[in-house]
Amino acid sequence: MYNHYYLAFDVGGLFINGAVLNSRGEIIPNTESYFPSKSNADREELLNHFVHIICRQIGKILDKYFIIDGIGFAFPGPFDYQKGVSFISGVNKFESLYGVDLRTELTVRLKQQKLFLQHASAPFRIVFENNVDMFALGEWTTGKAKEYDRVMFITLGNGTGSAFMENGVLIKNREDIPANGWVYCHPFHDSIVDDYLSMRGILRIAKQLNVHPGLGLKEIADAARSGLEDEKEVFRRFGELLGEMLLLFIKPFQPDALVIGGQICNSHDLFIGEAQKALGNERVAILLSDQTSYRTFVGLSKAIVLAAKARIPEV
Template sequence: MNEYAIAFDVGGLFIKSAVLSSHGNVCKDTMVIYPAKAKEEKEKLLEHFVSIIQQQINKINDKWFKVFGIGFAFPGPFDYENGISYIRGIDKFEHIYGVNLREELMERLGSQPGLKKKLSPNYRIVFDNDANLFALGELLSGKAKTYAKSMCVTIGTGTGSAFIEHGLLVKERSDVPENGWIYNTPFEASIIDDYISKRGIMRLAAEQGLPSGLDVKELAELSRSGHEGAAAVFHQFGTNMGRAFLPLIDAFQPEAVIIGGQIAKSHDLFGRAFLEQLQGVTLQIEYVEQTSHSTFVGVSKLLRLAMDQDSEQSEGSERLDKLS
């Protein structure tokens, strides 16, 4: 019987999901973008997660199968080990603050017989930081694979980050911020997250007198069409990015900075200004177009590690039983 996993890449506006084979490959025609419904009440949001799981399972083109795991790439703050969200103050996912998502989801999945029979008896639900999983995916099958030391960044509604050295995440060391998270690093009048993000671009657009209703994609199209104000927005964004990242690069000394997230798709507009701030620094800049694909690969690996850990603990218990 074949085994599959369901992967979630959770954002403030959208949830991207895919079915993964037991080898970590994204199954054909299963990558779907759903609305995040991040402002919904707890019950409606949990129902939404369960509905996505059901819809994704329905996409599995296999007669005999089980789902061995469900993995979530979730932004923080979040207790990833226990599956508890601590996001608040940003008008997204407020109603699941302090909620144990693992317990709540397992309870709901177990109460639906048609869904329950598709799940392996020992299936796992796991969570980790979205930037960590992106970095893990890049390390396994992406651009970080060729470097011994890299700084991975995702830029979207906020700034996600992870630092990799010799195949391991570096979280607690003097040359990286705490947890490897750069979002709350002081920068200018606030923190990096307020500048190197969608809202950072929106603020620059407002300063240029551009209409407030434009999104980043529309601003990028304006810039590519020759609009000077829109071009100035991305040039300043790249400058800010270089100035914000330079101290972090100087401290960690990566061989490469690997950049993903929705805003990375506009690197043709801000990349030159970014590099101008890094003159004299020897490193490679790599942009990733399919961030979620790398994140899904990371989710698959996380699930396998969790399953292996369960297996080791089970074997240890059996040995103890025989000794007693």
């Protein structure tokens, strides 16, 4: 009798978070891991890196008899999720994977790994999904979002992720939301949303205020909390911009709730007040997630099961 597991990876521009989940979608203790993304590496190094972390995660399963039924990757867009092909470009991450059939390339390399061959089920599936879609699905399933009919999701990190959901169903093409549910590429000020509501957006504001150029997000946040005025102003301006951006999409979509996750959300105490001011009289509940990766893993486990039912190509 074998126990069945899934591997889930939340792929970001800076880090890849991984976990092993059981057949009920629960994370196995001591399997949540963090790896560098190596998002600026060349194609071969990146593919080998993915294979390495897959095998590392398989090695964390302590059951004597187990089977891996599938692997789920939550990837940022643009991406052809059905075919497993990345079209990310111009955002300084994963550019070397542009046009690469990741499902095929990873399969070829995994089949050279003894550990994988010993534990992969037949059939076995590699599933690719949008990272924010999976975050939204996980929040709807196990978080506070399920209490609301119409929800907008935003993740703030290396870029600006987004998803729109109504009655538990993701919406991709409708007049009241941006194409594909993506806000990152929407025109904003003299560029696009992604350049302002992201890590580099915060660093841009810091540079304008002559904050020490060597500081990262955590250091700027720590300095702001200690009372340094320039660092506090960085987040105040970020909050204003966030609220201004959100209004562009809240007004037409009219969500009951807004769920914000991502790495920058960990500093929400420094900017969320300004964002709320910018929203004015819009009646929307703002929910802050401190479990972005966990919710994404839950969403991915469900996506792998659904892929099997939908007969997504086998490995």
